[in-house]
Amino acid sequence: MPNETAPLLSVVPNTSVDPKPSALSVTVKDHRYHPLQQTLAPCTLELAKGEVVSIIGPSGCGKSTFLRIAAGLIEASEGKISNASKRAAILFQEHRLLPWKSLLNNISFGLQGQKLTKFQRMKKAREVAYAMGFSEDDLIKYPSELSGGMRQRGALARALAVEPDLLFLDEPFSALDIGRRRDLYRQVLHEVDQKQCSVLMVTHDVTEALALSDRVLIMAPDPGHFAKEYEVPLPRSERTRQNLMDLEAGLLADDRIASLFNMSNWEKLV
Structure with a gap:
């Protein structure tokens, strides 16, 4: 009869390399x-x-x-x-984009806490948006005008725009x-x-x-x-x-x- 209180897995640390x-x-x-x-x-x-x-x-x-x-x-x-x-940044199952802001302004929203000019924020937000596959026409749309998948991509773009570690x-x-x-x-x-x-x-x-x-x-x-x-x-x-x-x-x-x-x-x- 197996011991139900025993750990399911014992992890032995690898001491041959320096831990991160x-x-x-x-x-x-x-x-x-x-x-x-x-x-x-x-x-x-x-x-x-x-x-x-x-x-x-x-x-x-x-x-x-x-x-x-x-x-x-x-x-x-x-x-x-x-x-x-x-x-740090967090991404939820729900996109949580601000409905009164365009996609571009949503993506750049987290950058407002950084010491960047508005031009720098928008430039950085555009770069991330393009990497996510958005077109220039998509950036002026509001969340209600985007598909569910596009909204979730926008939320990830917003999280990655701040370059989290x-x-x-x-x-x-x-x-x-x-x-x-x-x-x-x-x-x-x-x-x-x-x-x-x-x-x-x-x-x-x-x-x-x-x-x-x-x-x-x-x-x-x-x-x-x-x-x-x-x-x-x-x-x-x-x-x-x-x-x-x-x-x-x-x-x-x-x-x-x-x-x-x-x-x-x-x-x-x-």
């Missing part, structure tokens, strides 16, 4: 929205500079709550955050078609590779987490806690749909992990 400097350290000892109901049990995260870490788990397990605590949007009932980033992603790709989703994956990974941006992402999509991440944390509910840490064994440049399917199969071979996603018999779709 930490970008973010989060320790949550307890979090409650209601005094009698614990939302998060003790859970910790160390995010290195230039590292991509995803949190996956069933709906309602506390993934987004942990991310919001890590981003400083809410305060844990008991815990500590150490954020070494100079500039720490990026929080709360399921921002879930409403996009696979082609557009892949384009945005590449934009995010370009920031990681070129600027050593660190990323903490919440997603329901196991394949997405495996495709983008250096490490995947699986969160279990009642109360939310990290049940397993999985280091993706392949460099991102070598990941294909086929070997990602193999990695997913290996991850879900653990019955306790498969049960979290109701995928105990995951080979059958229906």
Whole structure:
């Protein structure tokens, strides 16, 4: 009979190379929205500079709550955050563009806190917009005139325009078609590779987490806690749909992990 209290995975640090400097350290000892109901049990995260870490788990397990605590949007009932980033940005599942501003003005909005002239802000916003595939005609449109995918691209452009060294992603790709989703994956990974941006992402999509991440944390509910840490064994440049399917199969071979996603018999779709 297996020991149910034993850790699912022991991670032995690699001492042969110098560790990357930490970008973010989060320790949550307890979090409650209601005094009698614990939302998060003790859970910790160390995010290195230039590292991509995803949190996956069933709906309602506390993934987004942990991310919001890590981003400083809410305060844990008991815990500590150490954020070494100079500039952070967050992207939600909802685009949250300002409806009374044009797309260009939305993208440039976050730049108002920087010491840039209006001309410099608009020039920088245009460069990011073009990299996202927007045309000049798109830039004068308001959010209500844009498709859902265009609005989400605009939100990502707004986040990347400030050149963050720490990026929080709360399921921002879930409403996009696979082609557009892949384009945005590449934009995010370009920031990681070129600027050593660190990323903490919440997603329901196991394949997405495996495709983008250096490490995947699986969160279990009642109360939310990290049940397993999985280091993706392949460099991102070598990941294909086929070997990602193999990695997913290996991850879900653990019955306790498969049960979290109701995928105990995951080979059958229906």
